[in-house]
Amino acid sequence: MTRTNTTDCSSHTNDSNNIKKLKRGFAYKLFYQQGVWPQNASLNDYYLAVSYTVRDRMQQMFLNSILSLQKKESKIVGYLSAEFLMGPHLHNNLINLGLYDQVSRAVEECGLDIKQIIDHEEEPGLGNGGLGRLAACYLDSLASLQIPAIGYGIRYEFGMFDQEIKNGWQKELGDRWLQPGNPWEFKKADLTVEVGARGHTEQYTDDHGNQRVRWVPGGMVKGIPYDTPVLGYRVNNVNLLRLWSAEAPKSFDFDDFNVGDYQGAVHEKIMAETITKVLYPNDEHFRGKELRLFQQYFFVSCSMQDMVRIHLFMFPNLDNFPDKFAVQLNDTHPAIAVPEFMRLLIDVHHYSWERAWDIVTHTFAYTNHTLLPEALEKWPVAMLGRVLPRHLEIIYEINSRFLDLVRIKYPGDVDVVRRMSIIDESGERYVRMAHLACIGGYAINGVAELHTRLLKNHTLTDFHRLWPDKLTNVTNGVTPRRWMVLSNPRLARLISSAIGDGWITNLYKLRELEPMVDDPVFCEKWQQVKFDNKQDICAMFSCAYGPMFNPYAMFDVQVKRIHEYKRQHLNLLHIVNLYQRLKNNPNLDVPPRIFIFGGKAAPGYTMAKLIIKLINSIAEVVNSDPDVNTRLQVLFIPNFNVQIGHMVYPMADLSEQISLAGKEASGTGNMKFSMNGALTIGTLDGANVEIREEVAPENFFLFGMDVNEVQELGTAGYDPQTIYNQNEGLKAAINLIATGHFSHGDRELFRPLIDSLLYHDPYMVLADYQSYVDCQQKVGEVFQDTRRWTKMAILNAARMGKFSSDRSIADYCRKIWKIKPFPVELKLQQLPENGFKFPQRDKIVRT
Numbered sequence: 001m002t003r004t005n006t007t008d009c010s011s012h013t014n015d016s017n018n019i020k021k022l023k024r025g026f027a028y029k030l031f032y033q034q035g036v037w038p039q040n041a042s043l044n045d046y047y048l049a050v051s052y053t054v055r056d057r058m059q060q061m062f063l064n065s066i067l068s069l070q071k072k073e074s075k076i077v078g079y080l081s082a083e084f085l086m087g088p089h090l091h092n093n094l095i096n097l098g099l100y101d102q103v104s105r106a107v108e109e110c111g112l113d114i115k116q117i118i119d120h121e122e123e124p125g126l127g128n129g130g131l132g133r134l135a136a137c138y139l140d141s142l143a144s145l146q147i148p149a150i151g152y153g154i155r156y157e158f159g160m161f162d163q164e165i166k167n168g169w170q171k172e173l174g175d176r177w178l179q180p181g182n183p184w185e186f187k188k189a190d191l192t193v194e195v196g197a198r199g200h201t202e203q204y205t206d207d208h209g210n211q212r213v214r215w216v217p218g219g220m221v222k223g224i225p226y227d228t229p230v231l232g233y234r235v236n237n238v239n240l241l242r243l244w245s246a247e248a249p250k251s252f253d254f255d256d257f258n259v260g261d262y263q264g265a266v267h268e269k270i271m272a273e274t275i276t277k278v279l280y281p282n283d284e285h286f287r288g289k290e291l292r293l294f295q296q297y298f299f300v301s302c303s304m305q306d307m308v309r310i311h312l313f314m315f316p317n318l319d320n321f322p323d324k325f326a327v328q329l330n331d332t333h334p335a336i337a338v339p340e341f342m343r344l345l346i347d348v349h350h351y352s353w354e355r356a357w358d359i360v361t362h363t364f365a366y367t368n369h370t371l372l373p374e375a376l377e378k379w380p381v382a383m384l385g386r387v388l389p390r391h392l393e394i395i396y397e398i399n400s401r402f403l404d405l406v407r408i409k410y411p412g413d414v415d416v417v418r419r420m421s422i423i424d425e426s427g428e429r430y431v432r433m434a435h436l437a438c439i440g441g442y443a444i445n446g447v448a449e450l451h452t453r454l455l456k457n458h459t460l461t462d463f464h465r466l467w468p469d470k471l472t473n474v475t476n477g478v479t480p481r482r483w484m485v486l487s488n489p490r491l492a493r494l495i496s497s498a499i500g501d502g503w504i505t506n507l508y509k510l511r512e513l514e515p516m517v518d519d520p521v522f523c524e525k526w527q528q529v530k531f532d533n534k535q536d537i538c539a540m541f542s543c544a545y546g547p548m549f550n551p552y553a554m555f556d557v558q559v560k561r562i563h564e565y566k567r568q569h570l571n572l573l574h575i576v577n578l579y580q581r582l583k584n585n586p587n588l589d590v591p592p593r594i595f596i597f598g599g600k601a602a603p604g605y606t607m608a609k610l611i612i613k614l615i616n617s618i619a620e621v622v623n624s625d626p627d628v629n630t631r632l633q634v635l636f637i638p639n640f641n642v643q644i645g646h647m648v649y650p651m652a653d654l655s656e657q658i659s660l661a662g663k664e665a666s667g668t669g670n671m672k673f674s675m676n677g678a679l680t681i682g683t684l685d686g687a688n689v690e691i692r693e694e695v696a697p698e699n700f701f702l703f704g705m706d707v708n709e710v711q712e713l714g715t716a717g718y719d720p721q722t723i724y725n726q727n728e729g730l731k732a733a734i735n736l737i738a739t740g741h742f743s744h745g746d747r748e749l750f751r752p753l754i755d756s757l758l759y760h761d762p763y764m765v766l767a768d769y770q771s772y773v774d775c776q777q778k779v780g781e782v783f784q785d786t787r788r789w790t791k792m793a794i795l796n797a798a799r800m801g802k803f804s805s806d807r808s809i810a811d812y813c814r815k816i817w818k819i820k821p822f823p824v825e826l827k828l829q830q831l832p833e834n835g836f837k838f839p840q841r842d843k844i845v846r847t
């Protein structure tokens with residue numbers, strides 16, 4: 001069943017034979033695909049040649065798996081997500097195929113370095129942060145667990161912007177990731193679908209005398225799928241990432257051309273193609289842009305039409321659709337799938353409302369990702385009705401039937417009807433997408449225990465009361481293939497040498513490392529791995545920054561989107577406090593520390609951009625002050641993305657997870673750090689709670705208010721000025737920023753930030769300040785006891801089994817999707833020597 005591991009099992013002659021074939025592959029691809037001789041090939045040519053060669057090795061498994069999707073007995077997960085933050089493909093595919101060593105050798109024998117080739121890849125940044133990266137980790141685990149799945153999303157021409165730092169400020173640059181060519185995707189032009197927009201609806205009577213409604217769109221666009229194979233780890237199953245790109249239905253309208261409206265025809269084409277032009281760079285913040293609504297509808301309609309087409313190849317009708325597909329909505333971005341599938345069933349396939357509703361409500365499941373009210377999607381009724389008039393009608397009908405049910409359940413309670421309605425009528429009328437997703441599916445889940453509890457007791461409490469079994473928890477996870485094997489090869493080698501490599505597919509096996517904390521040789525090797533990882537990053541940044549960074553220092557890291565709820569500014573207040581203490585007392589007994597930040601701010605989020613400026617301003621002052629800069633340095637790593645993450649998570653000593661309790665749904669960065677042997681300083685928020693539970697409280701640096709204390713303080717009235725006035729250290733730190741110490745005397749620059757901390761801070765930074773500083777003091781003390789620190793770090797990694805995305809996906813399969821693994825047999829089809837004969841058949845069957 002499982003393919004033999006070519007790296008471990010093949011003989012030497014097989015190996016060298018294979019390397020010869022790989023080298024021949026590179027030369028062929030250079031010549032026939034890139035059209036260059038080796039002597040005039042660029043690095044990009046070589047990257048593409050190597051990638052195409054590797055892609056060829058995936059093809060048998062890929063086509064095999066595609067065929068097996070058409071088997072009636074295999075249920076398929078349709079994972080609908082507006083974001084897939086996949087990261088670079090080549091390195092991951094080499095690892096999952098077990099071809100890394102051979103390709104590395106072959107590349108070397110061609111006079112190149114595999115690292116150069118791998119680093120050349122432009123990562124597809126088709127996501128903002130945690131949510132998009134989660135979707136990518138889940139695709140890896142789905143394939144590795146042999147669960148048939150299709151990830152459906154958007155092929156943004158411009159993904160997440162590239163971040164540059166100029167004068168300490170963030171600058172955004174367009175991400176032209178497709179420019180160098182994308183060797184991993186296959187355009188499937190003959191699976192194109194059409195998607196309507198705007199227009200009106202009309203009633204008519206069909207040939208059988210039935211009253212029906214049809215949507216007459218004002219315009220159409222074409223959705224073209226681009227398929228990327230998603231390999232599992234050392235299995236034959238290959239899943240599919242199908243991303244949709246928008247095109248005008250006709251690129252040159254001859255009618256328009258003939259009447260002379262050439263401009264109009266081209267304009268229409270350009271309008272259509274803007275739909276998938278750019279990823280909206282807002283994380284955890286909703287902006288009601290009409291184009292974004294249509295972007296969501298576009299990919300959802302394409303995907304639902306695609307699943308319906310696949311289903312109808314195998315079955316006569318859609319009655320049993322929920323037996324074939326489990327469709328997961330990754331947040332509410334694809335929630336318009338509920339009325340879209342109703343429309344397809346009723347208007348196109350002529351189901352009754354009741355039968356259609358039964359199918360729909362057995363198809364969808366919804367993952368909630370946020371508790372922040374400003375992140376909840378709600379579209380103005382007028383806008384939704386203008387863009388999708390038929391869908392608004394369907395939403396009204398869903399709502400009216402749902403509210404009838406609510407009224408029966410809670411007679412006389414008008415308030416519960418108002419609260420649960422899909423339509424928010426408190427002011428301008430809005431469609432609440434979370435309510436639509438809750439009502440239109442059979443399951444709802446939160447992404448960490450605490451988050452799910454808060455959903456049950458607050459955000460979705462009415463829905464939980466109505467349907468007590470519908471809301472469950474599936475704690476997030478990350479894939480150890482990318483976040484350990486790929487990104488931390490030194491650690492992966494050390495672990496495998498100690499306990500074998502079974503941990504890669506069963507992360508609970510890391511528990512076998514626990515006894516090693518008493519083995520001084522192992523502990524020393526562990527420290528050496530961390531030291532080498534730190535040295536790599538020091539080397540990288542030694543050219544850009546004057547003073548060499550000291551790999552013996554503690555690497556204290558906070559990388560994630562810049563957001564007030566994540567409280568990068570709490571971290572900064574501690575840094576300023578430490579700076580002042582070091583200035584006042586050169587003999588202060590603290591270990592040297594490098595504070596490392598990374599993360600992007602949404603381009604319209606002024607406060608987040610000001611926080612970036614403050615990080616860089618503090619860095620400028622601190623790093624150039626000889627009184628402190630041997631013991632305190634600050635580094636902002638620009639353009640944090642998956643590629644940078646590969647370097648950052650493995651080199652951290654300390655992981656900063658310091659959001660206000662109750663604001664971070666789960667976090668996944670926290671898991672990546674711990675797996676790689678960093679200790680966490682964190683609040684009882686999101687998955688931190690479960691991480692602390694797993695590693696044991698004595699191996700976790702806890703500080704700050706818990707959710708109850710946050711709530712009590714909110715009720716009692718949070719008064720930051722009193723805290724400020726009563727805390728000398730805090731007062732001094734804030735005053736130093738306010739008086740322009742880090743802004744060349746400019747007292748205005750950081751005033752908005754200071755004012756928010758002192759007068760209107762929903763994230764209660766000052767309330768947790770002293771607890772944080774005290775906890776950091778303890779962190780410093782423990783770090784100076786290297787043996788103790790190392791023990792704690794090993795125990796952290798050893799107890800991360802729960803946070804593999806394999807466990808998350810197994811939970812989804814068991815609790816929600818009711819799917820079992822469907823291993824694909826590898827049946828090698830020989831390509832015929834004498835060419836193919838085109839078969840005679842009625843219809844082409846394909847996925």
Ligand SMILES: *Cc1c(COP(=O)(O)O)cnc(C)c1O
Pocket residue numbers: 128129130133559560561640641642645666667668669670672
């Ligand atoms: C894991 C990851 C995130 C999520 O980080 P959090 O700390 O959970 O917010 C964001 N961006 C990238 C590139 C990641 O790899």
